Amino acid sequence: MKTKKLINDGARAVDEMLVGVLAAHGKHLYAVDGSPRSIVAKDGPRPGKVGLVIGGGSGHEPTFLGFVGKGLADACAVGNVFASPPPDPIIECAKAASGGAGVLFMYGNYAGDVMNFDMATEMLSMDDIKARTVLTTDDVASATRDQKQKRRGVAGNFFIFKAAGAACDRMLSFDDCERIARKANDATYTMGVALAPCSLPQTLRPNFDIGTDEMEIGMGIHGEPGVKRDKLQSADRVVDDMLDRILAEMSPSRGDKVALLVNSLGSTPLMELYIMNRRIAERLADIDVQIHATWVGNYCTSLEMTGASITLHHLDGELQAMLDHPCDCAMFRAG
């Protein structure tokens, strides 16, 4: 049995999507001439500013390309569904984003992305564009604490890119932008849970099997298996399990501030996210952790996967300033 999608041809889905994105968001975005997979902010790159280039596979919309705009990323290299972009569009993005002060590459820590961005970095050095890389590794479920550098980047990208984008927009030095990006990554913790799979447009088949009463705690945003398979629990219990894992790592002190993202993986509606948020707010109030700002909705999806993730972004004064810095993107505005 095939899944149902409103598409024309699975193989053309990403390119057709991009045409639709540009048609909708021509005020914010354009594609590099001759490189339709390189999407650039109209009001982003400028001389002297560190350029921020993000990228990754498609299917996570509004991640990544929705976060391109003034105050956030300057450009986004777009891959096939759940596949890193190749070096060419990355290189074009870097050229478009470069203001002479260096280019920061930020993306989730996946083998494919690392290899492709690294190839692009090598090639760019021939063009005298200095690119540095900060990998996002916010997925608490994907490796033990002592192996944080092995973790995947997931919905926490949102806060990490936001911090780096603000640093770049404030014309901070290349070193400072990189430092803030790393700090934001270190301060960001995500846990996800999946209830039902998505399917790739090219195959129209569920990309994993799961029982009708099961959930997968720690599922990756491409359907990679997580830390455990369990019977589906109540929202409060699921939230507690996820938060316990996050808080054990973050170990906040009383009075600490966080920003919070309650994210749908695709099909889980706002009603359920807000029910989860109720419990999260209760739990954080119990330990006297202050929620500086909350976002709830579809921020980092896996096509139509059912499930949700919780991200805490542990703020200090500097990260809070970056978070509060305004941004204006095609699919996201803040400040």
Add this chain to the structure above:
Amino acid sequence: MKTKKLINDGARAVDEMLVGVLAAHGKHLYAVDGSPRSIVAKDGPRPGKVGLVIGGGSGHEPTFLGFVGKGLADACAVGNVFASPPPDPIIECAKAASGGAGVLFMYGNYAGDVMNFDMATEMLSMDDIKARTVLTTDDVASATRDQKQKRRGVAGNFFIFKAAGAACDRMLSFDDCERIARKANDATYTMGVALAPCSLPQTLRPNFDIGTDEMEIGMGIHGEPGVKRDKLQSADRVVDDMLDRILAEMSPSRGDKVALLVNSLGSTPLMELYIMNRRIAERLADIDVQIHATWVGNYCTSLEMTGASITLHHLDGELQAMLDHPCDCAMFRAG
């Protein structure tokens, strides 16, 4: 087989959602004391301003409560899932929204909502609050053209509320606010298509049956049957069918302007919406209709229903000014 949801108890889902909404959006929203189903904009109602009260069943989030805020609705009465709110919370909303210049009730044209809001109107007249009603009837599929007053209100609410909210925010007279609201409704046309059902939190059962290769054109946002059941077609064909019906009614002239909403009913991801948007933009360019602004995403959902809707909002100078008027809501910002 029951559907899977991240909830605690179906019967408490709406109330728990509202707690979560207020926890997330305390800067924008509060609930009337003693009336938790009456959600009010912190920065909305003020003396001399016509109050805009919207409302309807839950399960369509961000419609309705996401559109409460400065420049849009002053308050929202929240019903059970897919059920009109009773008169009491409507009355409390009207009192909170009232600035002495009249209160406009706006909601989708459903028998239940009409009866409950009408009862509230009767009761409010005893409190010397004048309430007038503008029903939204944008669903082209739900009655023939000569019976527009019988049509349902669906995703086009977004534009209609936006226009009315701007008129109220600009301190226009009660008559003008009502006139603009009616004009916006008359200028708004929506067609939806559903591929798979949602399920109510209280029953956890699919709320309609549909074949694995079928789609329902004109499906209502509560799963009410539409105008026809068909084999699923390509995105372009589906868009063409929907647009043909809309354009036949709107009959735009060359050079006319529209605003466009490509809306997910819940589970249909952005990738598919943008693929649809590509075709819509192509079609409108062909007939020389200019797209003044486009919104793409989850604006009026039916829990986790799979499907999408297209709304065209036919602009004249006045409606364009209303659309461009800034608003700042918990779940939506523009201008």
Add this chain to the structure above:
Amino acid sequence: MTIDATTLKSIFSDIATAIAADRDRLCALDGVIGDADHGIAMELGFNAARDAVSALGAEADPTTIFNTAAKAFLNAVGASSGPLYATAFMRAGASAKGKSVLSDAEFVEAFRAMAQGIRDRGKAEPGEKTMIDAWVPAADAAASASAQGANAVAAVEAAASAAAEGAEATKAMVAAKGRSARLGDRSIGHVDPGAASAVTVITAIARSLTAAQT
């Protein structure tokens, strides 16, 4: 028989029990031509009505009981059924005004008032495929049985059969009011959920009266 507070309260309690047992069938019927929530709305409404009237003292008069039920039902439900049943109970309350208990004929009069309330609130005509198509024949049957000297039990039993026939007849109708009115001919062949639940409600009243009598 005289119908007192205790009997009225047990009627609400028995309706709630019957509707709860019928919930999933009513949702399924509503799923076909509506939004699949009718059983939920009715269950919520009658549970709230039962709870509210059972909290009243034994000295509560019929009007207070009906009005209390109306308010509770309305605020628990909203939807279409909320105003329709709330108005039904308010009208029953008005018809019972000033009485401390109801005679058989007065109860049948209150029952008729309920049907009239639903009709006034919803402005539906018979034949438009709504609960009116069960309630109106039911009220007529009860009234004519009562006019012919039947007691309340017999009158409401006659009402229940008439409601059942009326509900069955909605299958052939094209919906013209309510959510399914947009279906046109596609609504033919399916029982209206509100008419179906009316049968459950009226049958429960008849049973409850029978039990109270013995």
Add this chain to the structure above:
Amino acid sequence: MTIDATTLKSIFSDIATAIAADRDRLCALDGVIGDADHGIAMELGFNAARDAVSALGAEADPTTIFNTAAKAFLNAVGASSGPLYATAFMRAGASAKGKSVLSDAEFVEAFRAMAQGIRDRGKAEPGEKTMIDAWVPAADAAASASAQGANAVAAVEAAASAAAEGAEATKAMVAAKGRSARLGDRSIGHVDPGAASAVTVITAIARSLTAAQT
């Protein structure tokens, strides 16, 4: 035998055909421990490589063919397989530098360079449950067969069997590189999709060479 442009092009074409036929199995394998797209990536990549090299003239030298394939594969795919196979082809191109056709030994040398390219790019060690676990034993088997005087066909056939054994052995391994590295012990019992596709690729090369020889 001498391996010329026509043979090299037909090799790419035969790999593309074999991979396309194997697509769904590879996606399914990737679904178990990865993101279910490996078949798609390989199909896209080899289709692009085939199309690009087939557009080259008959006078194209092996280096040009390999480099063209590398670029086409890379830009069509991205993902993990893109840089890995692109680097493989670039290394094969470098090993063939200056030659207008390849001898049996030179072809085997290019084949070894491919494995080395994958290894250098991915920095995976044997035993980490990646395509390396098919490619490294395959390259070793080809090299030793060639050293013992085998022709290209026999060498690549030996490579194909070694790859198949290597892929089968990945079942018992815990993934330490790539997307499935986060699974820990849960990756045990499943064949690595990249190793599985390597078998398909190498077997297709052997078949293609056999066909070219006759």
